[in-house]
Amino acid sequence: MAKGYWIGRVDVRNEEGYKSYSAANPPIFGKFGGRFLVRAGRYECVEGASHPRNVVIEFADYATALACYRSPEYQANIKVRQPHASADVVIAEGYDGPQPPQSGVVPPASPRKGYWVVQTDVTDAEAFKAYVAALLPPVGKFGGRYLVRGGAREAPEGEPRSRTPLLEFPSFEAAVACYHSPDYAAVKKLRRGNAEVDFVIAEGYDGPQP
Numbered sequence: 001m002a003k004g005y006w007i008g009r010v011d012v013r014n015e016e017g018y019k020s021y022s023a024a025n026p027p028i029f030g031k032f033g034g035r036f037l038v039r040a041g042r043y044e045c046v047e048g049a050s051h052p053r054n055v056v057i058e059f060a061d062y063a064t065a066l067a068c069y070r071s072p073e074y075q076a077n078i079k080v081r082q083p084h085a086s087a088d089v090v091i092a093e094g095y096d097g098p099q100p101p102q103s104g105v106v107p108p109a110s111p112r113k114g115y116w117v118v119q120t121d122v123t124d125a126e127a128f129k130a131y132v133a134a135l136l137p138p139v140g141k142f143g144g145r146y147l148v149r150g151g152a153r154e155a156p157e158g159e160p161r162s163r164t165p166l167l168e169f170p171s172f173e174a175a176v177a178c179y180h181s182p183d184y185a186a187v188k189k190l191r192r193g194n195a196e197v198d199f200v201i202a203e204g205y206d207g208p209q210p
Contacts, residue, residue: 003058003094004065005148006034007117007164009051009200010087017084024077030210032068034059037147038115041203042172046179048198051088054117056166056202062093062152069156088119088158092166093151100140107143107174113204114175115168116144119161124194131190138183143170161198172203 012018029035038056059065068074069091081087122128139145148166169175178184179201191197 001061002096002151003060003147004062005059005092005094005166006055006057006065006069007090007092007148007166008053008055008087009117009158009160010053010055010085011051012053012085014084018081021077021081021084024080026210028071028073028077028210029057029068031073032059032064032071034065034068035209036205036207037113037168038117038202039205039207041112041205043200043202044176046199046201048119048196050198050200054200054202056115056117058094058147062091065091066154086158088155088160090153090155090160090164092148092153092164095146095149095151097146097149099145100136102140102143103137104141106141107170107177109143110171110173111206112172113168113170114172115166115202115204116175116179117200117202118163118165118167119198120163120165121161121196122163122194123196127194128191131187131194134187134190135184138178138181138187139167141183142174142178142181144168144175144178161196168204172201175201
């Protein structure tokens with residue numbers, strides 16, 4: 001069964017006030033089985049705009065991800081956050097279809113994985129198909145796989161773009177290397193003029209979970 005994800009981009013205005021929100025989250029996320037894949041950490045904004053904090057939380061399925069967000073406990077905690085931070089939040093259905101074929105020597109895994117967190121507005125859907133098809137070999141070469149690729153989604157906060165693909169790599173370094181590789185540079189040209197993107201490469205989280 002496909003998992004569910006919260007994908008958040010956060011601007012914190014008041015660090016002290018934000019701490020109360022963060023402290024109240026673990027029991028809420030734990031109740032719904034959520035676990036952090038990305039929780040602040042290193043990141044590179046390689047295209048478009050970014051926010052200082054990136055957060056990705058994985059749930060057992062899309063329905064559970066929605067239920068956590070809509071729960072009375074979390075709705076109350078949003079009110080704690082709002083005076084101190086603004087956020088773009090997407091709740092997305094995970095992907096459980098075929099993955100990019102791996103080839104060559106796949107980079108070694110790290111306790112902290114790497115993620116492509118992408119916000120996309122497609123301006124030419126037909127031309128964009130060529131980019132999507134050509135993307136698979138370079139992603140597979142670096143051990144990448146899709147966590148989110150289309151599917152159901154809601155954007156309850158902020159103004160995120162219309163699509164939010166999410167890819168996982170064995171490490172932050174592998175995710176960065178894939179983006180900067182000659183293989184991907186050639187593929188990226190197929191996207192130019194056919195989509196607008198905010199593209200962040202984020203370091204995974206390996207600390208305590210809710």
